[in-house]
Amino acid sequence: MTAAAAGWSGTAQVRRSYAALVEHYTAMTADYRRFPGLRQELTAFLAELVPGPVLDLGCGAGRDADLAAATGRTVVLADVTPELLRATTARIAVDAAVCCDALALPLHSDAFAGVIASGVLLHLPRQYTVTALDNIRRVLLPGGKALISMKHGGRDGWRSTDDFPAPRWFSYYEPEEFAVLCRKVGLRVAQLDISSRKDWFTATTERSEL
Template identity: 45%
Template sequence: MPDLLRNITRATCSAYDANAEAYGEISEDYDQFPGLRQEVVDFAKRAPHGLPVLDLGCGGGRDTRLLAELGRRVVAGDHSHGMLTWARSRSGTAGFLRLDALALPLRERCLAGVWASGCLLHLPLALMGAALAEVHRVLVPGGIAVISMRDGEGEGWRSGGSLDGERWFTFVGPETFAGRMEDAGFSEIRIRFSGRSGWYVASGGR
């Protein structure tokens, strides 16, 4: 698994680094992602106030900027240096952090919420529980995580799609993912299918 994880991280980040500007541009418009803007708004309202929220896998920073506009203090985190550079160039209202979802460089119980839109699906299923445990660890009691995933079965390399290059994708059904969240310590887990074909949103609290 360590060798596979290194290969996944290297290849997936390289794809985003090489296409950061193009990906940032094409992912800007909420109209391309039905229901997504309202999901961000709902998360901003539900997460307890007074502490920052994390946009985990922030990509081009689209959701980071909306969260900031909604009055939330935001930490934007991504493993891709190229995506962080692009996101930082578009926003001066957030803190930016290069991070690994399996070892978040944050202290325990420091965040009101974690928003993770389409980023954990780049991890192998065998490590999904470890990433969810990290998300749970950094939440304050009463904090929430909202995570979007792709429905389906199987995992592996895929090329093309929204950008050039090879990336790892893990598809997992909502019941299975809810079980992983429960195992990681989350409570009041809710699953809702989004307006985007094949996508669902899982939320849970600490």
């Protein structure tokens, strides 16, 4: 088994940090108040998807899954932090929830019209990014799309902040550098947007044939 297939040992710390702050994190992120423009971006993304279910990978408090479910889609939640996933499934109605690591998704191939991966792959060191992207591509239907949010302009490493006072790993990419990795695994980059929300950028990608 490769290191990537086995997961990354640092994810245990990331998970402990989210588990320690479930209520606080949910209060901060369960709606769009702190994320100007994000609801519109997701609504546009969801409107263009081929028929089929949506996966919210690294769903956190489930804000985006809730929006996807409101469009009538079948929605699956996936997150590595069981405490957060439990709290989210108790709050919002979705079709299924899976506690898992983005590096080893226990989900069928060719299954999802859309994958939302907001602020999740940045919690993996960069040597794991391609494996996580490859998992996303694998679970997409032909013609399926993934909306992937990442951060740019910082130094990779562990950090805690006033807003989130527990250690989390962050990997930062320049948008074009991230786009190269998407293309490498067979995700065509249809759009690369630098967000007006602090240091975020978003890649809208589509499964292409390798």
